Amino acid sequence: MSNQSYTVTAFYKFLEIEESELRSLRSELQRMGYKFKLQGLTLVATEGVNGTVSSSAEGIAQFKEFLQTRFGDITFKDSYCEFRPFKRWLVKIRDEIVAIKDKSIIPDGDRNHLSPEQWHQVLSEEDVVLIDTRNICETDICMFKGAIDPRLNSFGEFPDWVRDSGIPKDKKVLMYCTGGIRCEKALISMQRQGYENVFQLKGGILDYLAEYPEGHWDGECFVFDGRVAVDHQLAPSQRYKFCPHCGDPGDLQAECRICEVAMVICQPCSTHPERNTCSKNCAEKFRRQEAVAGE
Numbered sequence: 001m002s003n004q005s006y007t008v009t010a011f012y013k014f015l016e017i018e019e020s021e022l023r024s025l026r027s028e029l030q031r032m033g034y035k036f037k038l039q040g041l042t043l044v045a046t047e048g049v050n051g052t053v054s055s056s057a058e059g060i061a062q063f064k065e066f067l068q069t070r071f072g073d074i075t076f077k078d079s080y081c082e083f084r085p086f087k088r089w090l091v092k093i094r095d096e097i098v099a100i101k102d103k104s105i106i107p108d109g110d111r112n113h114l115s116p117e118q119w120h121q122v123l124s125e126e127d128v129v130l131i132d133t134r135n136i137c138e139t140d141i142c143m144f145k146g147a148i149d150p151r152l153n154s155f156g157e158f159p160d161w162v163r164d165s166g167i168p169k170d171k172k173v174l175m176y177c178t179g180g181i182r183c184e185k186a187l188i189s190m191q192r193q194g195y196e197n198v199f200q201l202k203g204g205i206l207d208y209l210a211e212y213p214e215g216h217w218d219g220e221c222f223v224f225d226g227r228v229a230v231d232h233q234l235a236p237s238q239r240y241k242f243c244p245h246c247g248d249p250g251d252l253q254a255e256c257r258i259c260e261v262a263m264v265i266c267q268p269c270s271t272h273p274e275r276n277t278c279s280k281n282c283a284e285k286f287r288r289q290e291a292v293a294g295e
Contacts, residue, residue: 010076111187129173131148141219250264
């Protein structure tokens with residue numbers, strides 16, 4: 001990886017933080033970010049800390065050391081990028097570090113986690129119900145083969161989806177997400193609804209791909225930064241870009257109707273004539289031209 005300039009690391013930890021400490025913690029993390037020349041986003045809440053950040057390999061190593069000293073043992077998921085994947089450094093206070101809209105759901109350790117090796121073996125040998133807990137813009141890029149897509153607009157819809165899903169409560173259920181954090185809460189939510197034989201992929205898709213790049217995953221994996229997605233080798237996507245109109249990932253290559261530059265947009269936006277353009281500015285020019293032509 002020596003030819004790649006930026007290290008990207010994702011992390012989370014559930015731990016109790018007093019509400020009165022959040023502002024000072026936010027300031028502390030901001031200072032560390034400036035000190036180690038970080039870009040990215042870190043969230044803090046009374047339930048813990050969650051972030052994806054990038055810097056030089058040295059900067060990330062120093063930030064990891066700080067986090068481990070400050071919060072105890074944390075698992076990090078590393079990948080690499082030749083360009084700067086974030087534009088700025090932000091630390092934000094939130095009600096939840098991953099929002100299922102139920103603050104009574106607080107993960108309490110490695111509850112029913114399957115390692116990538118165990119996960120791979122179960123998918124190869126057993127008949128299970130496999131659930132993707134991510135949002136639509138993520139599942140539209142790719143899922144594990146045979147997974148159920150709940151078509152979530154936001155993670156907070158997951159408990160209601162489970163209630164209405166009709167999944168038999170005696171079935172073995174496996175669930176997964178990008179890095180594991182959503183499943184920490186999704187698993188508890190399912191257990192509260194009577195599902196006892198439910199398991200999650202430890203470390204999420206990213207850890208699975210690190211060990212099984214040619215396994216049961218089929219395609220690329222959406223990530224929440226300028227890479228848009230990563231491939232089987234956890235390298236930045238060469239296929240997907242953020243749609244200039246809606247911000248979702250897209251892979252439709254076309255030519256702007258106004259300035260004729262090459263562009264990439266998403267499938268839904270391609271059905272709107274004015275969005276077959278490279279930017280919102282060109283879309284507005286297209287609308288004005290169409291209005292004049294219609295007079």
